[in-house]
Amino acid sequence: ASNGMRKYKIASIPADGIGPEVVNATIDVLKSMQQILKTFEMEFTELDWGTERYKKTGEYMPKDGLDILRKFDAGLFGAVGAPDVPDHISLWNLLLAIRGPMQLYANVRPVKSLPNVPSPLRGVKEGDIDWVLVRENSEGEYCGQGGRTHRGQPWEAATELSIFTRVGIERIMRFAFDVARSRPRKLLTVVTKSNAMRNGMVLWDEVAAEVARDYPDVTCDKMLVDAMTVRMVVNPKSLDTIVGTNLHMDIMSDLAAALGGSIGIAASSNLDPTRKNPSLFEPVHGSAFDITGKGIANPVATLWCASEMLNWLGEKEAAQTLLRAVEETCSKGICTPDLGGKSSTKQVAGAVASHIKDLT
Ligand code: ATP
Numbered sequence: 001a002s003n004g005m006r007k008y009k010i011a012s013i014p015a016d017g018i019g020p021e022v023v024n025a026t027i028d029v030l031k032s033m034q035q036i037l038k039t040f041e042m043e044f045t046e047l048d049w050g051t052e053r054y055k056k057t058g059e060y061m062p063k064d065g066l067d068i069l070r071k072f073d074a075g076l077f078g079a080v081g082a083p084d085v086p087d088h089i090s091l092w093n094l095l096l097a098i099r100g101p102m103q104l105y106a107n108v109r110p111v112k113s114l115p116n117v118p119s120p121l122r123g124v125k126e127g128d129i130d131w132v133l134v135r136e137n138s139e140g141e142y143c144g145q146g147g148r149t150h151r152g153q154p155w156e157a158a159t160e161l162s163i164f165t166r167v168g169i170e171r172i173m174r175f176a177f178d179v180a181r182s183r184p185r186k187l188l189t190v191v192t193k194s195n196a197m198r199n200g201m202v203l204w205d206e207v208a209a210e211v212a213r214d215y216p217d218v219t220c221d222k223m224l225v226d227a228m229t230v231r232m233v234v235n236p237k238s239l240d241t242i243v244g245t246n247l248h249m250d251i252m253s254d255l256a257a258a259l260g261g262s263i264g265i266a267a268s269s270n271l272d273p274t275r276k277n278p279s280l281f282e283p284v285h286g287s288a289f290d291i292t293g294k295g296i297a298n299p300v301a302t303l304w305c306a307s308e309m310l311n312w313l314g315e316k317e318a319a320q321t322l323l324r325a326v327e328e329t330c331s332k333g334i335c336t337p338d339l340g341g342k343s344s345t346k347q348v349a350g351a352v353a354s355h356i357k358d359l360t
C-alpha cells in the first residue's frame with residue numbers, strides 16, 4: 001500500500017465443530033491487533049470448506065480448491081471432522097488433499113508451558129518445557145501406498161509401505177537444523193528407530209549426519225523413538241528442537257501437547273519452506289462436538305497459530321506480541337473451563353486483544 005503498510009491475504013477455513021468459534025475469535029484479535037500496531041494489514045476471506053459442504057455437495061472443497069488457496073499468503077484452519085463422517089474421509093479429502101500437492105512438507109509444533117497451565121508432569125515449572133517439534137509431513141509411513149489381498153480369508157494380508165526418499169529426508173533435516181539454529185540453545189534431537197528398521201530409518205540417520213556437517217554450531221543428538229518418549233517425560237528440560245518421521249512425530253506431538261498442559265493450547269503449522277505455496281496454520285485439537293456452540297472452546301491454540309502465521313509472514317514483532325499477550329492473559333487466570341477457568345472464548349480473546357494494547 002502507498003502508506004508502506006505490509007498487506008496480506010489470508011484464507012480462513014473454520015470448517016467443523018468448534019472450528020468457527022476459535023477461528024473467528026482469533027480473526028477478531030488479529031483485526032484489533034492491526035488497528036493497534038498499524039504496521040500490517042490483513043484481508044480475510046472465509047472459505048466454506050468442511051463437512052457441511054461435503055454433505056451438500058459431496059466435496060470437502062471445490063475442484064479448483066488448490067488454485068483458490070494459491071491466491072492467498074497463508075491459510076488459517078479451524079478443525080475438520082464430524083461425528084457422522086469417518087475421520088479418514090474428512091482427513092484425506094481436506095487436510096491431506098491440500099498438504100500433499102501444496103508440498104507443505106514441514107509440520108511444526110511449538111510446545112511451551114504457559115502460566116497457570118500446569119503440566120501433568122510433577123515438578124515441571126513454567127518455561128521448563130520449551131520445544132519445537134518438526135514432523136516430516138509428506139512421505140514416510142503415511143504415503144498411502146500398500147494394499148490388501150485375500151480379503152476375508154484367514155490368510156488375508158495387508159501391506160502399509162513407508163517410503164522415505166533422500167530428497168524428502170534432506171529437506172526436512174535442513175529445515176529442522178535451521179529452526180534449531182534460530183533458537184538460543186541450538187540443540188536438535190533427531191528421532192528414528194534404526195535399530196529395528198534397517199532401511200528407511202538408517203537412511204534418516206545417514207542424511208542427518210551429512211546435514212549436521214553444514215551446521216557445526218548446532219548440537220545434534222540422536223534418539224530412538226521409544227527412548228525418546230521416556231526422555232520427554234523424565235527429562236523434558238534436556239530437549240529443544242526435535243525432528244522425526246510422519247508417524248513418530250504424529251504420536252510424539254500428541255504426547256508433547258499433553259505434557260505442555262492441554263490440547264486446547266497446542267498449535268501446528270504446515271509449511272512449504274520453499275515458500276512457493278501458502279502455508280497453513282491449524283490448532284492440533286479436533287472439532288470437539290461435545291462443546292460446540294457453547295462458547296467455551298479454548299481459543300489459545302488458534303491464537304498461537306496466528307502468532308506462528310505472523311512469524312512465518314515476517315511479522316516477527318507482532319508474532320511475539322501476540323504470544324506475550326496470550327501468556328499475560330493466562331497469568332491473570334483468564335481462561336476457558338478446559339484450563340480450569342470460567343471465561344468464554346470471547347472473553348479470552350478480548351483479554352488477549354487488550355493485553356496487546358498494553359504491550360504496545
Ligand atoms: P476430532 O474428531 O476432529 O479429532 P474430537 O471431538 O475428537 O474431534 P478433540 O479435539 O480430539 O475432539 O478433543 C478431545 C476433547 O478435548 C474434546 O472432546 C473436547 O472436550 C476437548 N477439547 C479439544 N479442543 C478443545 C478446545 N479448543 N477447547 C476446549 N476443549 C477442547
Ligand code: MG
Pocket residue numbers: 286
Ligand atoms: Mg479426535
